[in-house]
Amino acid sequence: MKAAVYHEHNKDPRKVVKIEEIEIPKIKHNQVLIKVEAASYNYNDLWGIWGEPIKIPLPHISGSDVSGTVVDVGENVLNIKKGDRIVAHPNLTCRICKDCTSGKEYDCRQRQVWGFQTGPLWGGFAQYTYLPEVNVIKISDNLSFQDAAAISMVGMTAWHMLVTRANIQPGQTVLIMGGGSGMGIAGIQIAKLFNCDVIATAGNQEKMDKCLELGADHVVNHRESDWYKKVRNLTTNNNQGGGVDIIFEHIGKSVFAQEVSLLNMGGTLVSTGATTGYDSKLDLRYLFFRGLNLIGATQGTKAGLEEVIKWTSKGKIKAVIDTVYPFENMVNGHIKMMESQLFGKLITTPQKL
Numbered sequence: 337m338k339a340a341v342y343h344e345h346n347k348d349p350r351k352v353v354k355i356e357e358i359e360i361p362k363i364k365h366n367q368v369l370i371k372v373e374a375a376s377y378n379y380n381d382l383w384g385i386w387g388e389p390i391k392i393p394l395p396h397i398s399g400s401d402v403s404g405t406v407v408d409v410g411e412n413v414l415n416i417k418k419g420d421r422i423v424a425h426p427n428l429t430c431r432i433c434k435d436c437t438s439g440k441e442y443d444c445r446q447r448q449v450w451g452f453q454t455g456p457l458w459g460g461f462a463q464y465t466y467l468p469e470v471n472v473i474k475i476s477d478n479l480s481f482q483d484a485a486a487i488s489m490v491g492m493t494a495w496h497m498l499v500t501r502a503n504i505q506p507g508q509t510v511l512i513m514g515g516g517s518g519m520g521i522a523g524i525q526i527a528k529l530f531n532c533d534v535i536a537t538a539g540n541q542e543k544m545d546k547c548l549e550l551g552a553d554h555v556v557n558h559r560e561s562d563w564y565k566k567v568r569n570l571t572t573n574n575n576q577g578g579g580v581d582i583i584f585e586h587i588g589k590s591v592f593a594q595e596v597s598l599l600n601m602g603g604t605l606v607s608t609g610a611t612t613g614y615d616s617k618l619d620l621r622y623l624f625f626r627g628l629n630l631i632g633a634t635q636g637t638k639a640g641l642e643e644v645i646k647w648t649s650k651g652k653i654k655a656v657i658d659t660v661y662p663f664e665n666m667v668n669g670h671i672k673m674m675e676s677q678l679f680g681k682l683i684t685t686p687q688k689l
């Protein structure tokens with residue numbers, strides 16, 4: 337089979353990521369063999385190629401978001417059979433510790449992100465790959481492989497932030513920062529599923545327009561210095577003084593202090609990243625006088641991913657795809673992720689060279 341392999345780290349993916357011929361993997365008793373139809377890119381693919389911020393096993397196959405068809409199952413696999421269409425749940429956890437058995441698999445001390453921390457040669461950018469049975473989810477016939485691969489990681493993470501962690505309620509006012517990012521695209525749509533009033537932010541007019549197309553009620557440009565005043569003005573009719581109930585945050589230092597000032601009494605900021613820097617300031621008076629919840633989130637649960645897949649197959653959440661790359665040119669996806677502003681996910685199709 338063909339796979340996108342690298343044997344050493346480099347800042348330029350073109351120098352190390354090559355399509356190679358390798359053996360189709362052999363599965364263990366609890367695993368399934370997957371013919372990969374679509375695989376989407378994530379930033380952790382770049383971290384793997386760079387070897388920063390953590391070292392990963394070499395030689396390496398990246399790719400954590402895949403969909404495809406099961407072509408073989410191990411002898412102890414119970415609920416998945418040959419021919420099933422599936423999407424990967426990329427969190428590998430022990431499933432027996434206190435966190436796993438209380439539904440908090442994202443806190444498992446043994447958690448690994450498949451395709452990033454796993455290996456050697458165990459990831460999704462390949463014509464065939466394998467996963468434990470518990471790490472695949474069946475998808476319905478009306479959900480395309482590309483849509484399933486595009487929505488899985490960002491959808492699961494956004495669901496976890498808003499539903500599991502921030503306990504989103506119908507009718508709340510929700511501020512989706514970076515609404516034009518993969519995470520934000522999912523966040524806007526999940527908040528609208530709950531009939532929330534959604535204010536999205538984006539960094540340019542094109543992305544602002546697309547946020548509105550996805551269902552955001554309002555949009556502001558977070559690159560403008562008075563962006564937070566605009567958010568406050570948009571909410572003054574909803575609440576005394578103006579403010580939002582939930583902030584979906586992954587931008588970090590450049591906006592964090594203003595975000596906290598926008599939260600209503602008892603409001604919640606849920607963070608899953610800090611692309612502009614992590615050493616931000618916090619006026620503690622907001623925290624205690626307003627009884628705020630400042631919480632973090634990372635990845636999500638299989639149950640959350642199943643919800644996202646269900647709503648995507650119903651057409652209530654739309655997967656947004658920026659570009660699809662033939663597999664032989666798949667390294668161009670890594671380059672695009674490094675160099676360009678995207679709207680939606682990048683996909684490669686390992687069966688289509």
Ligand SMILES: [Zn+2]
Nearest residue numbers: 430433436444
């Ligand atoms: Zn565990």
